Amino acid sequence: MIEAKTKKQEKENVKLYSLTQLEKEFKIPLRYARHLIMARHVESVLKNGRVYVTAESLKNFLAKPKAERESHQHKGLMKRIGPGMITGAADHDPSGIGTYSTVGAQFGLELTWLALYLLPLMTAVQETCARIGIVTGKGLSGALRKKFGRDTVFVLIVLLIIANTVNIGADLGAMAASFRMITGVNYAVSAIVFAGIIIFSTVVLSYHTFAKYLRWLVLVLLAYVITGIIIKPDWIQVAHSLVVPKIELNKDFLMANIAVIGTTISPYLFFWQSAQEVEEERDDGTLRDRYAAIIKEEIHEMRKDVLSGMSLTNIIFLFIIITTAFVLFAHGITNIQTAEQAASALKPLAGNMAYLIFALGIVGTGFLAIPVLAGASAYAISEVMKWHEGLSLKYKRAHGFYGIIIASTLVGLLMNFIGINPIAALYWTAVINGIISSVLLVFIFKIGNDKKIMGAHTNPSWVKFFGFIVTALMIVSSLAFIIASL
DSSP states (O other): HHHHHHHHHHHHHEEEEHHHHHHHHHOOOOHHHHHHTTTTSSSEEETEEEEEEEHHHHHHHHHHHHHHHHTOOOGGGGOOOOOOHHHHHTTHHHHHHHHHHHHHHHTTTTTTTHHHHHHHHHHHHHHHHHHHHHHHHHEEEEEEEHHHOOOHHHHHHHHHHHHHHHHHHHHHHHHHHHHHHHOOOOHHHHHHHHHHHHHHHHSOOHHHHHHHHHHHGGGGGGHHHHHEEEEEEEEHHHHHHHHOOOOSSSSHHHHHHHHHHHHHHHHHHHHEEEEEEEEHHTTTOOHHHHHHHHHHHHHHHHHHHHHHHHHHHHHHHHHHHEEEEEEEEGOOOOOOSSSSHHHHHHHHHHOOHHHHHHHHHHHHHHHHHHHHHHHHHHHHHHHTOOOOOTTTTTTGGGGHHHHHHHHHHHHHHHHHHOOOOHHHHHHHHHHHHHHEEEEEHHHHHHHHTTTTGGGGGGHHHHHHHHHHHHHHHHHHHHHHHHHHHO
């Protein structure tokens, strides 16, 4: 009896570290700490509904050779880039860069304020998508199917796949055109090679390798920051345009606003964000009791990740506008339709360096965005159809999932060779995306606010507030776009 009591006291006196302490005292990010716990690299205990790591097991882990410890994580910055950062970076596909370039060339700095004022709206959307993935353990498509039924969701998913495939076609075309400008390599050869590389990296490589490759590609977006600095803009003028909104009540200005909003808040990002949160959870193991206790910390970490990703999105948007406004708009070049046209126009006005960096950025962002576009389609349809899905699975276990990725990429590639102009098709893609986004946002925030589904982890008040605003904004924008088009 005395011996049992002594053991109990010893157990209670074991030194423990909370996940917050691990981050503050040992510089171990929460995502990495969660992985160590789930993969049983350290010993954890549940106490008052929270997870703690024993000091002894942490000491033993830290005593391991550096190479062995670092084999469990990506080094330096890479280990801190989560799904939110990748999602934010993937928002800048070559088609999106073309939209921002067009707006900057046509209106100068008049729409830069959107980079600031859209940030809380975008963050509310992506946080809700990520929250759904973390709490329910399902991707967005699976959660929507469970709540609203397969038939309703299926129609939206089919439209999503069509829109994403057109986007892929336009992006491959932009990558090939930009690469031809830089190197002189044949357009068709470049497009085919790029499509092959993307299919191989997505289908054949392991999830860890694929995720690491996406994390490194996030750094490609620095090309647009560098270009914006090279041209030496008037920063006081930029700051003023960023803070003070300018609104014109004419059709062209209205359409430009809608184009920016539709490009920035895209439905494929909703599905990718939630699916990647589930992939991260699946990758970390199956200790459900521990995971349930980590949810609060995980949501906190996710919020930082999402905010970082959406901030990155808007910073790049801002620098593309700055570059095209001070170089193209200032010199009267206002008729820019594509990203490669913008890069070509920069050459005689801003020099070879700005032109080269801008054009290389188009190629790099294509490699980042196309797998996300195709992957979002695959996640969405696979969950609705209840197929095996996930980049962590091998091809032989997820034929349908990888089949969608391959088919989307190949059909997009084919569009560039059979007389269908992907750039012109993007016009109708914008209409489809606007309709999908409007309906999806209603559904997404309904799930995020549902206590029966989310339990104690429903959306906080600030997300509900900005969620209402962004949903209303997307509905009004979509209607305005359709009316203006007709």
